[in-house]
Structure formats: structure tokens, C-alpha cells
Amino acid sequence: xxxxxxxxxxxxxxxxxxxxxxxxxxxxxxxxxxxxxxxxxxxxxxxxxxxxxxxxxxxxxxxxxxxxxxxxxxxxxxxxxxxxxxxxxxxxxxxxxxxxxxxxxxxxxxxxxxxxxxxxxxxxxxxxxxxxxxxxxxxxxxxxxxxxxxxxxxxxxxxxxxxxxxxxxxxxxxxxxxxxxxxxxxxxxxxxxxxxxxxxxxxxxxxxxxxxx
Amino acid sequence: xxxxxxxxxxxxxxxxxxxxxxxxxxxxxxxxxxxxxxxxxxxxxxxxxxxxxxxxxxxxxxxxxxxxxxxxxxxxxxxxxxxxxxxxxxxxxxxxxxxxxxxxxxxxxxxxxxxxxxxxxxxxxxxxxxxxxxxxxxxxxxxxxxxxxxxxxxxxxxxxxxxxxxxxxxxxxxxxxxxxxxxxx
Numbered sequence: 199x200x201x202x203x204x205x206x207x208x209x210x211x212x213x214x215x216x217x218x219x220x221x222x223x224x225x226x227x228x229x230x231x232x233x234x235x236x237x238x239x240x241x242x243x244x245x246x247x248x249x250x251x252x253x254x255x256x257x258x259x260x261x262x263x264x265x266x267x268x269x270x271x272x273x274x275x276x277x278x279x280x281x282x283x284x285x286x287x288x289x290x291x292x293x294x295x296x297x298x299x300x301x302x303x304x305x306x307x308x309x310x311x312x313x314x315x316x317x318x319x320x321x322x323x324x325x326x327x328x329x330x331x332x333x334x335x336x337x338x339x340x341x342x343x344x345x346x347x348x349x350x351x352x353x354x355x356x357x358x359x360x361x362x363x364x365x366x367x368x369x370x371x372x373x374x375x376x377x378x379x380x381x382x383x384x385x386x387x388x389x390x391x392x393x394x395x396x397x398x399x400x401x402x403x404x405x406x407x408x409x410x411x
Numbered sequence: 412x413x414x415x416x417x418x419x420x421x422x423x424x425x426x427x428x429x430x431x432x433x434x435x436x437x438x439x440x441x442x443x444x445x446x447x448x449x450x451x452x453x454x455x456x457x458x459x460x461x462x463x464x465x466x467x468x469x470x471x472x473x474x475x476x477x478x479x480x481x482x483x484x485x486x487x488x489x490x491x492x493x494x495x496x497x498x499x500x501x502x503x504x505x506x507x508x509x510x511x512x513x514x515x516x517x518x519x520x521x522x523x524x525x526x527x528x529x530x531x532x533x534x535x536x537x538x539x540x541x542x543x544x545x546x547x548x549x550x551x552x553x554x555x556x557x558x559x560x561x562x563x564x565x566x567x568x569x570x571x572x573x574x575x576x577x578x579x580x581x582x583x584x585x586x587x588x589x590x591x592x593x594x595x596x
Contacts, residue, residue: 199537199556201444204470207556208477209437211580215430216481281482282495351479353499411479411499411592 230342280350332393336370359405
């Protein structure tokens with residue numbers, strides 16, 4: 199088959215316009231998030247007195263807000279990573295706001311409590327449960343994102359998969375944050391990071407195979 | 412100036428192509444082909460395979476441009492997107508031949524179309540890959556590509572519905588790209 203022949207076939211196939219990439223990600227992510235929310239209400243549910251806690255303790259607002267912010271900032275990085283030649287730098291720089299905010303919160307917490315309390319606040323009540331719950335809640339969005347990204351074209355498939363894992367992990371963490379009774383930034387910085395990190399690592403591993411093109 | 416003009420032209424054609432404009436799309440792919448050919452030659456010789464036939468890489472790159480065209484953001488420039496795909500596919504082709512090289516992306520900015528005519532010989536890889544496709548997909552791709560049939564004509568010849576022809580064509584092209592990717596050489 200000559201190149202000219204191939205072009206003819208491509209042009210005929212091109213009469214069916216492909217759905218935009220952002221759209222196909224959205225179409226898959228919405229059911230993924232609905233499943234995650236369903237799982238959340240079936241197994242965990244919001245903590246008692248969530249609304250009063252949100253206004254009474256800035257730590258509660260901070261942890262939910264920070265995980266939500268992470269999800270919002272990870273999404274565009276993920277999309278840029280599956281677009282060949284797309285500008286990446288300022289999207290990834292914005293993502294750095296999250297660890298900076300977390301570090302500030304940790305320092306404030308260290309000043310607010312005597313050294314003797316640090317250990318208790320770090321370990322919390324629920325560390326192992328947190329580690330299980332974040333990946334569990336992230337699972338459906340994670341699968342949805344990786345499937346959608348197969349229509350993408352990442353120059354670095356592992357990195358794109360990791361970004362999808364980070365985004366899904368942040369969605370799982372945002373939901374979990376409304377259940378979790380441990381509000382100390384020391385707890386969030388440790389266990390939330392590990393939970394989200396596990397999902398990110400899984401995304402990198404799977405992405406390096408699944409997202410090759 | 413020249414690269415600015417062609418950027419404008421390519422971007423306009425691709426924007427039309429993404430709405431399903433077959434003529435604009437065919438013109439874009441035809442315009443890109445000599446440039447892809449020159450870029451493939453440059454990439455292959457940088458990787459130490461100067462003598463290798465670049466046409467396989469050109470065809471594989473065209474398939475990638477086609478199957479991934481939804482990843483171009485219409486609000487951003489077209490050329491960086493194109494060069495990133497060319498680079499990815501060139502590295503891929505070299506890697507399958509056992510070379511691992513770095514192809515700097517800026518290297519492509521000044522690539523102009525090669526003056527040489529299209530090689531008239533049939534390209535081996537794609538025909539071998541075509542043979543490995545499921546019967547329906549292979550027949551549809553062949554009738555439309557080689558015989559120049561329309562969707563309607565292909566449907567009539569193969570006693571399929573037009574919708575089934577469209578699906579088989581798209582799946583066949585995706586399968587061809589996958590076979591390129593898996594092929595060892």
C-alpha cells in the first residue's frame with residue numbers, strides 16, 4: 199500500500215470527527231465519581247457534625263479544601279501530559295502550591311502544640327483505615343481516567359498515568375476527608391500523602407504499559 | 412516567515428479536519444507527507460539508520476496523527492504538537508531496531524519537505540500488517556485505500572451496511588497502528 203493510499207483511507211475515516219479529549223475524559227470520569235460517592239455513602243459517610251466542624255476548626259476546612267485543590271490542579275496537568283508538545287511548566291508549578299500550603303500548615307501545627315503531643319496528633323485514630331479508604335474511594339475514578347487517557351498521546355506514559363493516579367487519589371482523599379475524624383495537618387501530611395502516593399504510583403506503573411501508543 | 416505561514420495553514424486545515432471536513436483533512440495529510448518524509452530521514456540518520464527506508468516511519472506517523480488528532484488543542488499552535496508526534500514515532504521506530512537515542516524536538520522546526528517524489532514501490536511493513544487484520548477490516552481498508560472506493564461503494568461490494576463499513580475502517584486503521592507498534596522491525 200502506498201502512502202497516498204493510506205492517506206485516502208485516513209481522510210475517509212476522518213469524516214467521523216473524534217470527540218474532544220476533554221469531553222471523553224469527562225464522560226468517563228462522571229460515572230467514576232458517582233460510583234466513588236456511592237461507595238463513600240455505603241461504607242463511610244460524612245462524620246457527625248461535619249458542618250459545625252468545618253466552621254469551628256480551620257483544620258477541617260483546610261484538609262478538605264487542600265485535597266479538593268489538589269484534584270483541581272492535578273486535572274489540567276494530567277490533560278497536558280497526554281497532549282503531544284503541550285505546555286506543561288506553569289501547570290506543574292501551580293501544583294506545587296499544595297505541598298507548600300501543607301508545609302505551612304504543618305509548621306503552624308508544630309508551633310501550636312507542645313512536642314509531647316506531636317506523636318499522638320500524627321498517628322491519629324485512623325491511620326490504617328485512612329490508608330485503605332483513599333485508594334478504595336479513588337478506584338472508580340482511577341479506572342475511568344486511565345481508560346479515557348488511552349485516547350491520549352503521552353510522550354511519557356508513566357508520568358501521565360501517575361498524574362491520573364494523583365488526580366484520582368485527590369478525589370478519593372477529598373471524599374475521605376469529610377469522614378475522617380483526624381484533622382491535624384501532621385496526620386494529613388503523613389497518611390493522606392501515603393494514600394494518594396499509592397494511587398499515584400499505581401497510575402505510573404499501569405500507565406507505563408496501558409498508555410503507550 | 413515560511414514556518415509561520417505553514418503553521419497558519421496547517422492549523423486552519425486541522426481545525427476544519429476536526430469537524431469532519433474530508434477534503435481539508437486529505438489536503439493537510441498530503442501537505443504533511445513530504446515534511447514527514449524529510450523528518451523521518453533526518454531522525455533515522457541521526458539514529459545511525461541512514462539507509463533504512465523512511466516510508467514505514469512516515470506511514471506509522473500518519474496513522475498516529477490520525478488516531479491521536481483529538482489530542483491537539485485547537486487553541487494552541489499545531490507545529491509543536493506535530494513535532495512531538497514525529498519525534499515520538501521516530502524514537503519508537505529506532506527503539507524497535509535496538510537504538511535508544513535522544514531526538515531533540517527543536518531539530519524539526521526547520522524541516523522542509525523533501526523534493527523527492529513519493530517512493531513508487533509498495534511499502535512492505537504496512538502490507539504485512541494489513542494481512543494480519545481480521546478479514547472484514549482488511550477488506551474494507553484495502554477497498555477504500557487501494558481501490559479508492561467510497562464508504563457507499565465499499566458497503567455495496569462487501570454487502571455490509573455503511574455504518575459497519577465505517578466501524579470496520581476505523582478499527583482496521585487502529586489495528587494497523589497497533590501492529591506497527593508491536594512489530595519488531
